[in-house]
Amino acid sequence: MLTIHHLGISQSERIVWLCEELAIPYQLKLYVREPVARLAPPDLRAAHPAGTAPLMTDEGVTIAESAAIMEYILARYGGGRLAYGPEHPQFAQYLYWFHFTNGNLQPHLGRNMVLGRTGVPADHPVMVSARSRVDRALAMLEDRLATGPWLMGADFTAADIMLVFSLTTMRYFMPWDISGYPHILAYLQRVAQRPAYQRAMAKGDPGMALLLS
Amino acid sequence: MLTIHHLGISQSERIVWLCEELAIPYQLKLYVREPVARLAPPDLRAAHPAGTAPLMTDEGVTIAESAAIMEYILARYGGGRLAYGPEHPQFAQYLYWFHFTNGNLQPHLGRNMVLGRTGVPADHPVMVSARSRVDRALAMLEDRLATGPWLMGADFTAADIMLVFSLTTMRYFMPWDISGYPHILAYLQRVAQRPAYQRAMAKGDPGMALLLS
Numbered sequence: 001m002l003t004i005h006h007l008g009i010s011q012s013e014r015i016v017w018l019c020e021e022l023a024i025p026y027q028l029k030l031y032v033r034e035p036v037a038r039l040a041p042p043d044l045r046a047a048h049p050a051g052t053a054p055l056m057t058d059e060g061v062t063i064a065e066s067a068a069i070m071e072y073i074l075a076r077y078g079g080g081r082l083a084y085g086p087e088h089p090q091f092a093q094y095l096y097w098f099h100f101t102n103g104n105l106q107p108h109l110g111r112n113m114v115l116g117r118t119g120v121p122a123d124h125p126v127m128v129s130a131r132s133r134v135d136r137a138l139a140m141l142e143d144r145l146a147t148g149p150w151l152m153g154a155d156f157t158a159a160d161i162m163l164v165f166s167l168t169t170m171r172y173f174m175p176w177d178i179s180g181y182p183h184i185l186a187y188l189q190r191v192a193q194r195p196a197y198q199r200a201m202a203k204g205d206p207g208m209a210l211l212l213s
Numbered sequence: 214m215l216t217i218h219h220l221g222i223s224q225s226e227r228i229v230w231l232c233e234e235l236a237i238p239y240q241l242k243l244y245v246r247e248p249v250a251r252l253a254p255p256d257l258r259a260a261h262p263a264g265t266a267p268l269m270t271d272e273g274v275t276i277a278e279s280a281a282i283m284e285y286i287l288a289r290y291g292g293g294r295l296a297y298g299p300e301h302p303q304f305a306q307y308l309y310w311f312h313f314t315n316g317n318l319q320p321h322l323g324r325n326m327v328l329g330r331t332g333v334p335a336d337h338p339v340m341v342s343a344r345s346r347v348d349r350a351l352a353m354l355e356d357r358l359a360t361g362p363w364l365m366g367a368d369f370t371a372a373d374i375m376l377v378f379s380l381t382t383m384r385y386f387m388p389w390d391i392s393g394y395p396h397i398l399a400y401l402q403r404v405a406q407r408p409a410y411q412r413a414m415a416k417g418d419p420g421m422a423l424l425l426s
Contacts, residue, residue: 049349049352049353049356050313050317050349050350050353051349052317056305058305059305061305061306063305063306063308063309064309064317065308065309065312065313065316065317066316067280067308067312067316068305068308068309068311068312068316069308071308071312072304072305072308075298075299075304076299076304085288086288086289091285091288091289092269092271092272092274092276092281092285093274093276095276095278095280095281095282095284095285096276096277096278096281098281099278099280099281099284100263100278102315102316103278103279103280103281103315104263104265104277104278106320107319107320107323110320110324111323111324111327114324114328114339114342114343115327115328115331117339118328118331118333118337118339118340119333120331120332120333124331126327126330126331127331129327130327136262136263136264137263139262140262140263143262
């Protein structure tokens with residue numbers, strides 16, 4: 001059976017959610033961040049040299065990286081659900097939005113997070129530039145979410161599962177004001193209604209307040 | 214026909230290289246960075262709201278993101294070459310190494326790049342931590358490349374095409390000393406011998422010195 005290694009308050013919530021949406025059997029292994037540094041604990045770091053969550057173990061092989069794990073689960077256990085194949089007319093757009101989060105939004109949030117820890121003032125050109133990249137990504141997202149309930153319109157897909165962490169739990173690490181994005185806000189309210197999301201967050205992060213507004 | 218939008222001295226060299234390895238027909242559209250800020254020029258920014266390279270246009274649709282474009286080309290025009298499918302025993306490992314670059318190494322290089330522009334001293338804890346993440350990723354890579362000529366052993370795959378930019382051209386933006394990594398250095402010498410890599414770099418960045426050592 002698939003084992004999902006989930007570090008609390010982390011990107012790996014995506015993988016728990018994906019398994020719940022697909023309703024596939026999996027074993028959930030929970031890890032808690034170290035108290036002060038908030039880093040991954042030694043047992044997670046021992047499970048894979050990347051030292052990051054998520055990790056997935058299947059057939060004796062353990063891998064890291066959200067995108068790799070999601071593509072693996074979708075291809076092996078998804079049965080065509082939650083993803084578009086090469087024959088779909090929106091295949092290119094699906095791939096773009098699937099990779100938008102970890103290729104664009106999330107790395108820019110991460111840059112802002114570490115820059116914020118340096119104490120460099122907010123009006124420093126590097127800070128202004130880094131912030132503008134996040135603003136641009138969020139503006140694209142706001143435009144996209146104006147056109148349908150999900151990133152791919154009527155279809156809820158793995159692209160949505162990739163995205164939501166960056167809009168919610170990531171704000172524990174890199175707070176930003178979401179109030180200027182009504183379509184993103186409405187989207188998060190739709191996410192909150194999904195039973196699989198509710199189950200995933202209850203199992204993976206039972207004590208964590210969900211930043212859905 | 215596929216159009217590849219390539220910004221000189223950028224990640225989009227990967228897509229030109231992929232097309233050359235697959236020997237598929239494509240139209241190459243070249244863009245030059247603006248002189249001082251070294252940002253993408255307005256015509257690239259007008260082609261897609263992400264404002265980044267690479268871009269690909271096919272059947273009237275333009276998308277961004279290296280991973281999305283590579284997966285699209287592999288699925289639509291690859292005919293099973295350069296990638297492992299779900300039936301391959303190394304499928305999970307292939308997906309991991311395909312996503313290792315843009316999910317781990319490249320975002321950490323990017324963080325170090327912007328941190329370096331703040332003027333914060335190298336011994337600041339944030340700088341030390343950011344550098345340690347790059348060191349860890351490079352150590353993993355050095356270990357992996359000790360075991361075979363390519364990331365997937367005997368098979369050259371799209372995972373290699375994703376990786377090489379971060380080890381070469383990225384050093385124009387975020388210089389780092391490669392001399393402590395003999396397996397990475399030997400790997401880059403193997404890359405340099407590939408006719409498709411030579412053709413791609415000659416077409417995409419004819420005036421650029423290749424940082425292969």
